[in-house]
Amino acid sequence: MTDLLVKLYELPEYTLLKKQLEEKGYIFKNAIAPEKTYVKDWVKEHFSILWADEVEVAFSRQPVSCIVAIKDKEIAGFACYETTCKGFFGPTGVQEKFRGEGLGKLLLLMALDALKASGYAYGIIGGAGPIAFYEKNVGAIPIPGSAPSIYQNLLKN
Template sequence: MSKFKGGDMIVALTNLPHYEVTNKKIKLKRAFPGDKEEILNFVHENFQANWTYEVEQSLMQSPGKCFIATEEGKLLGFACYDASAKGFFGPIGVLTSERGKNIGTLLLLRTLESMREYGYGYAIIGWVSEAEQFYRKTVSAEYIKNGEPENSIYSNLIFMK
């Protein structure tokens, strides 16, 4: 039995649900590298500090593999892919004050759509624990057999040794 909660999930990208931004004040777009400092500060201040490095990795790829949601110039959330490893979705984060407004769903679907456009058939959602039901409900994700952190790419982390 794993001493770490959760594991990797997988989602097929061939049949993603349709999405539409209904709140016209919310802008969903690929992050611009010139906004790197603001985005990294946002991630560091509001989410797990170690996500900052993964977000930076996704921002600096060409094309960038990070999407952001804004409202009137204010960052509300982000989602990335190919940050930890090729074919991996995440991290994703939405401000606590903005949750329940469909922003996480929009970011998830737009990012997975980009992965599909990039040529991926499946996405791995890395080290899922609390968000399991969100991924199951939104994109029919399922846990990968033996996908616990100590059996995945996360086994390379220093603290996993």
């Protein structure tokens, strides 16, 4: 797993994409404290307990550093930032039935924009999975020698 570097000062515009998705009935927002157990359980069910643990860290922050996409009162996707490390993006995921509509891209851009607003010039995609997704949508580049990243020697079941 390699880390990727992203220029936060040259992020693509996303207002139109957000408007288009909102017109389709999606709601995007930073999650809030009373939603912690619901969001954590959802991430554990759809992705992994490791990501659910990172989500818990997001909920220890104010504002909560986890953006959720909601459709018809159901979580469609989520994106966190500054969970395992400062300046890091992730984890993120979109429920399978909602993929391919631009949700992953918008959640990525909103989370990176939040990192930018908190003062960073560059963001890091920590232990990137689909590298091509990040290259395509935010011009991310691999950080040489970063594999296996901070996630090396991870304790897990």
